[in-house]
Amino acid sequence: MKMSFLWTDMMxxxxxxxxxFWARMIMRSPQTRQQWRRIYESPLxxxxxxxxxxxxxxxxxxxxxxxxxxxxxxxxxxVNYDINMKSPxxxxxxxxxxxxxxxxxxxxxxNEFVSSIIVNEQGITxxxxxxxxxxxxxxGINEGSGLDIFIKSIIAIIMGLMIGLIFVTLxxxxxxxxxxxxxxxxxxxxxxxKTQLPWRWAYATFLFILVMSVWLYYLNLSYHVLGTDKxxxxxxxxxxxxxxxxxxxGVLTTVATLPISIILGISAGYIGGWVDDVIQYxxxxxxxxxxxxxxxxxxxxxxxxxxxxxxxFETATERSDLRLFFLIIIxxxxxxxxxxxxxxxxxxxxxxxxxxxxxxxxGVGKFTILRRHILPNLMHIILISVVLDFSFLVLSExxxxxxGVGVDPSMHSWGNMINQARLEMAREPMVxxxxxxxxxxxxxxxxxxxxxxxxxxxxxxxxxxx
Amino acid sequence: xxxxxxxxxxxxxxxxxxxNLLTFLLFFMVNSPDDIARSQLGAKQISPQxxxxxxxxxxxxxxxxxxxxxxxxxxxASLTDTLFxxxxxxxxxxxxxxxxxxxxxxxxxxxxxxxSLQIALPSFIIGLTTNISLALLIVLFRGSVLDTTTMIIxxxxxxxxxxxxxIAGQVLFxxxxxxxxxxxxxxxxxxxxxxILPVLIGVFGGxxxxxxxxxxxxxxxxxxxxxxTARAKGLTELRVLFGHVLxxxxxxxxxxxxxxxxxxxxxxxxxxxxxxxxxxxxxxxDAINAQDFSIVKSMVFLGAVLYIIGLLLTDISYTLxxxxxxxx
Numbered sequence: 183m184k185m186s187f188l189w190t191d192m193m194x195x196x197x198x199x200x201x202x203f204w205a206r207m208i209m210r211s212p213q214t215r216q217q218w219r220r221i222y223e224s225p226l227x228x229x230x231x232x233x234x235x236x237x238x239x240x241x242x243x244x245x246x247x248x249x250x251x252x253x254x255x256x257x258x259x260x261v262n263y264d265i266n267m268k269s270p271x272x273x274x275x276x277x278x279x280x281x282x283x284x285x286x287x288x289x290x291x292x293n294e295f296v297s298s299i300i301v302n303e304q305g306i307t308x309x310x311x312x313x314x315x316x317x318x319x320x321x322g323i324n325e326g327s328g329l330d331i332f333i334k335s336i337i338a339i340i341m342g343l344m345i346g347l348i349f350v351t352l353x354x355x356x357x358x359x360x361x362x363x364x365x366x367x368x369x370x371x372x373x374x375x376k377t378q379l380p381w382r383w384a385y386a387t388f389l390f391i392l393v394m395s396v397w398l399y400y401l402n403l404s405y406h407v408l409g410t411d412k413x414x415x416x417x418x419x420x421x422x423x424x425x426x427x428x429x430x431x432g433v434l435t436t437v438a439t440l441p442i443s444i445i446l447g448i449s450a451g452y453i454g455g456w457v458d459d460v461i462q463y464x465x466x467x468x469x470x471x472x473x474x475x476x477x478x479x480x481x482x483x484x485x486x487x488x489x490x491x492x493x494x495f496e497t498a499t500e501r502s503d504l505r506l507f508f509l510i511i512i513x514x515x516x517x518x519x520x521x522x523x524x525x526x527x528x529x530x531x532x533x534x535x536x537x538x539x540x541x542x543x544x545g546v547g548k549f550t551i552l553r554r555h556i557l558p559n560l561m562h563i564i565l566i567s568v569v570l571d572f573s574f575l576v577l578s579e580x581x582x583x584x585x586g587v588g589v590d591p592s593m594h595s596w597g598n599m600i601n602q603a604r605l606e607m608a609r610e611p612m613v614x615x616x617x618x619x620x621x622x623x624x625x626x627x628x629x630x631x632x633x634x635x636x637x638x639x640x641x642x643x644x645x646x647x648x
Numbered sequence: 649x650x651x652x653x654x655x656x657x658x659x660x661x662x663x664x665x666x667x668n669l670l671t672f673l674l675f676f677m678v679n680s681p682d683d684i685a686r687s688q689l690g691a692k693q694i695s696p697q698x699x700x701x702x703x704x705x706x707x708x709x710x711x712x713x714x715x716x717x718x719x720x721x722x723x724x725a726s727l728t729d730t731l732f733x734x735x736x737x738x739x740x741x742x743x744x745x746x747x748x749x750x751x752x753x754x755x756x757x758x759x760x761x762x763x764s765l766q767i768a769l770p771s772f773i774i775g776l777t778t779n780i781s782l783a784l785l786i787v788l789f790r791g792s793v794l795d796t797t798t799m800i801i802x803x804x805x806x807x808x809x810x811x812x813x814x815i816a817g818q819v820l821f822x823x824x825x826x827x828x829x830x831x832x833x834x835x836x837x838x839x840x841x842x843x844i845l846p847v848l849i850g851v852f853g854g855x856x857x858x859x860x861x862x863x864x865x866x867x868x869x870x871x872x873x874x875x876x877t878a879r880a881k882g883l884t885e886l887r888v889l890f891g892h893v894l895x896x897x898x899x900x901x902x903x904x905x906x907x908x909x910x911x912x913x914x915x916x917x918x919x920x921x922x923x924x925x926x927x928x929x930x931x932x933x934d935a936i937n938a939q940d941f942s943i944v945k946s947m948v949f950l951g952a953v954l955y956i957i958g959l960l961l962t963d964i965s966y967t968l969x970x971x972x973x974x975x976x
Contacts, residue, residue, distance in 0.1 A: 463666070466663055474932075
């Protein structure tokens with residue numbers, strides 16, 4: 183086994199580490215702790231952040247890449263590695279990769295969706311719907327499908343609940359450590375919703391997510407729960423792989439824009455003068471270009487460069503990863519202007535406010551004023567715009583891939599899934615499952631982010647005090 | 649007033665030069681003048697002489713930014729006698745040159761502007777009125793169950809990809825129910841059947857974020873002192889809303905609206921390509937897919953010009969409608 187370090191992998195893990203440090207740092211202040219506690223007092227915010235966390239963990243699970251060693255020939259000493267990179271997620275779904283079908287099949291189907299012409303035993307050619315390889319491997323062809331699905335679902339739900347309850351119990355034990363409460367009594371408090379944070383909703387969401395995932399995974403062992411796509415790939419697997427692309431584009435791009443927009447926005451608003459003029463010029467110029475066109479032009483440049491230098495890459499995954507990396511950079515170049523403009527206006531307003539004037543009169547240094555008085559008052563704008571940008575970017579990934587300037591066509595992404603499925607719209611009856619799964623997974627992610635940002639806005643926006 | 653407008657137009661020039669510089673850099677990173685010559689001449693075997701001759705004829709033989717040959721004529725001459733200046737000047741007089749297929753881009757744009765507008769303008773007007781009326785209705789019933797449910801629905805509408813609305817709309821209204829043709833375009837009154845579905849989808853897709861935005865604008869007004877005074881005078885809630893909140897809320901709405909007005913000409917990329925409308929949006933998409941950089945460059949310039957006109961119009965409309973703002 184050989185580890186492969188993709189650019190985007192390193193970025194996302196670096197970001198996770200940085201986020202943990204940042205969280206530890208800001209949690210030192212009691213006011214911040216108080217604010218975050220208030221955010222999580224809403225059951226909806228709790229549920230949304232659990233959903234977001236689930237998406238993030240799938241993305242992280244898919245962000246460790248390695249190449250397995252191929253079986254070596256007896257005479258050669260040299261170890262060769264598989265050119266297909268694997269991630270832990272791929273290992274979990276190995277049965278789906280190995281048993282890839284030939285073409286479309288509907289969810290839970292046992293035969294292919296498209297009839298093919300075969301020669302039967304009598305030597306007569308006829309049309310038939312061939313059985314699916316994957317389903318046939320795990321299921322006797324004649325086994326009753328409806329009953330089997332039902333039994334397997336029950337098993338999956340029980341398994342999911344059991345695993346989930348173990349975690350929930352552990353968490354409750356951890357929460358009540360140090361108190362004199364008995365476990366039964368504490369359970370009662372949680373049930374009645376008397377805990378400070380709405381843990382019962384958190385547990386409910388957690389159990390729901392876990393049961394759903396166990397159900398999907400367990401049934402996908404013997405069926406294609408969400409069907410297969412044109413080349414016979416399992417749709418559930420494709421959708422899960424797409425999570426990484428969506429989450430990475432959303433998270434990394436928003437985070438990459440932050441330093442640019444914060445530094446430029448604050449300096450324009452606080453320093454003013456020619457600095458303000460220059461920064462305003464830069465962002466007016468950038469935002470006057472239609473962003474799709476700027477992205478298109480830059481991606482064309484990147485693609486041409488990549489195509490001209492095949493020697494840079496050992497595998498196709500590395501090549502598509504570099505395109506994703508540049509897409510993230512280009513997207514952050516086009517999307518920092520909005521936040522920068524907001525921050526500039528707000529900083530300008532704040533620098534005229536009495537407490538800043540007072541601080542200045544007391545001889546407090548410029549940077550201390552920025553750090554202590556201005557930046558904390560900009561925090562809510564930054565946070566809200568981060569979450570909103572995130573959902574906007576997840577949605578625009580699909581649009582960009584449709585236009586042909588998104589991620590590499592060979593990469594798993596919701597945009598590519600939609601794009602492929604769209605070409606089959608004219609087919610009768612319709613192939614709807616690919617489209618619907620991509621839209622559904624995208625919808626849940628974006629909805630969770632939007633609802634969470636609403637909650638942040640309610641709690642952090644100072645105008646909502648009354 | 650005239651003075652102010654002239655000053656603003658002059659201010660737009662450096663921005664357009666910046667836009668040009670950016671596209672120019674990107675353009676020549678992929679296509680060197682030699683590449684352009686080769687693709688334009690088309691033939692397989694092209695001698696270097698042919699390429700040079702073509703470059704001289706079209707002016708592509710000049711250096712990109714600095715012409716060292718004209719050094720003795722002064723710095724200005726060596727900076728202006730370059731490809732960048734030549735290309736930019738052509739764009740400034742809206743001479744977009746020819747596409748890779750040999751068509752005149754400026755004529756294409758003039759032709760394709762109108763179909764784009766035929767979709768974009770109705771979507772915009774209907775969308776705006778629906779959003780504002782819905783937002784007013786919700787503000788009237790603020791804090792009630794209607795308010796919360798509509799807001800939840802709005803977040804959901806906002807969270808669904810725009811592609812979904814288009815695909816679902818086409819499948820439902822065109823494929824299953826055969827109410828509208830699935831795609832196509834006709835100019836004039838006969839084309840109205842092609843316009844309805846894209847407009848409906850465009851309006852519906854924008855309702856979520858639109859209603860939320862206008863609602864927050866109106867709610868900001870409703871806590872102001874003048875509203876309290878109006879209520880104290882004994883006005884009904886409806887009179888307060890339409891007589892006081894709406895006119896005052898119009899100002900921030902104006903900012904958002906006027907700036908996008910000129911850009912309506914650019915059309916919508918996705919809508920047009922899904923519905924087969926021969927507008928500027930589908931023109932752009934085709935150009936991107938064919939990697940036709942001359943068209944992309946022209947559209948970038950056009951988009952930037954329209955956006956800057958939008959900014960200018962916003963400032964002017966502010967001075968017209970808000971007596972507190974003085975031209976400076």
